[in-house]
Amino acid sequence: DADVTQTPRNRITKTGKRIMLECSQTKGHDRMYWYRQDPGLGLQLIYYSFDVKDINKGEISDGYSVSRQAQAKFSLSLESAIPNQTALYFCATSDQTLAGGQDTQYFGPGTRLTVL
Amino acid sequence: GQNIDQPTEMTATEGAIVQINCTYQTSGFNGLFWYQQHAGEAPTFLSYNVLDGLEEKGRFSSFLSRSKGYSYLLLKELQMKDSASYLCAVKADSWGKLQFGAGTQVVVTP
Numbered sequence: 244d245a246d247v248t249q250t251p252r253n254r255i256t257k258t259g260k261r262i263m264l265e266c267s268q269t270k271g272h273d274r275m276y277w278y279r280q281d282p283g284l285g286l287q288l289i290y291y292s293f294d295v296k297d298i299n300k301g302e303i304s305d306g307y308s309v310s311r312q313a314q315a316k317f318s319l320s321l322e323s324a325i326p327n328q329t330a331l332y333f334c335a336t337s338d339q340t341l342a343g344g345q346d347t348q349y350f351g352p353g354t355r356l357t358v359l
Numbered sequence: 360g361q362n363i364d365q366p367t368e369m370t371a372t373e374g375a376i377v378q379i380n381c382t383y384q385t386s387g388f389n390g391l392f393w394y395q396q397h398a399g400e401a402p403t404f405l406s407y408n409v410l411d412g413l414e415e416k417g418r419f420s421s422f423l424s425r426s427k428g429y430s431y432l433l434l435k436e437l438q439m440k441d442s443a444s445y446l447c448a449v450k451a452d453s454w455g456k457l458q459f460g461a462g463t464q465v466v467v468t469p
Contacts, residue, residue: 291456
């Protein structure tokens with residue numbers, strides 16, 4: 244079974260609709276992240292959470308919100324979707340307790356979102 | 360600002376060696392990661408460097424020079440399955456956030 248899962252894997256929606264992308268992990272990691280990836284661009288950090296009570300904005304948080312429902316669950320919402328939010332979205336987790344502070348991030352399979 | 364540069368694309372022959380360079384200018388440095396990403400799939404962790412020098416893992420090696428803001432990923436004995444995008448990422452602070460380069464698409468030809 245996959246350690247980091249994302250649902251849905253693909254979604255097509257219309258401008259103005261509210262969309263929620265969900266991420267669950269069984270790795271027991273405290274830290275969770277949401278990224279978007281556009282063709283020719285690197286992964287851009289949207290939001291991150293270092294524990295259930297901690298939520299932080301990343302580089303491109305405008306138009307997005309998140310909820311950390313439990314250690315294992317981190318959801319990303321687009322309150323009113325627009326076409327330039329069409330992208331591949333990845334959730335990632337990391338474990339701050341790893342020796343040496345390497346804090347490697349492990350990624351989910353991604354959600355391909357298309358906003359028409 | 361933060362800047363991480365890597366070539367857009369490289370082509371190499373099966374069985375050959377390819378070196379992917381990454382240069383970075385960031386406000387701080389707490390480690391550099393390399394990830395492999397096949398088209399439409401999740402990035403997967405390849406290597407981590409925090410001290411200067413070479414780290415070897417089978418066919419893949421990664422090198423870091425902190426004074427030069429430079430790293431490279433070396434792929435030896437290339438196989439067709441190595442055709443993928445390779446992402447360089449820098450942890451600029453101690454909080455775990457990563458800054459990613461745009462990725463280098465490696466095409467392996469027969």
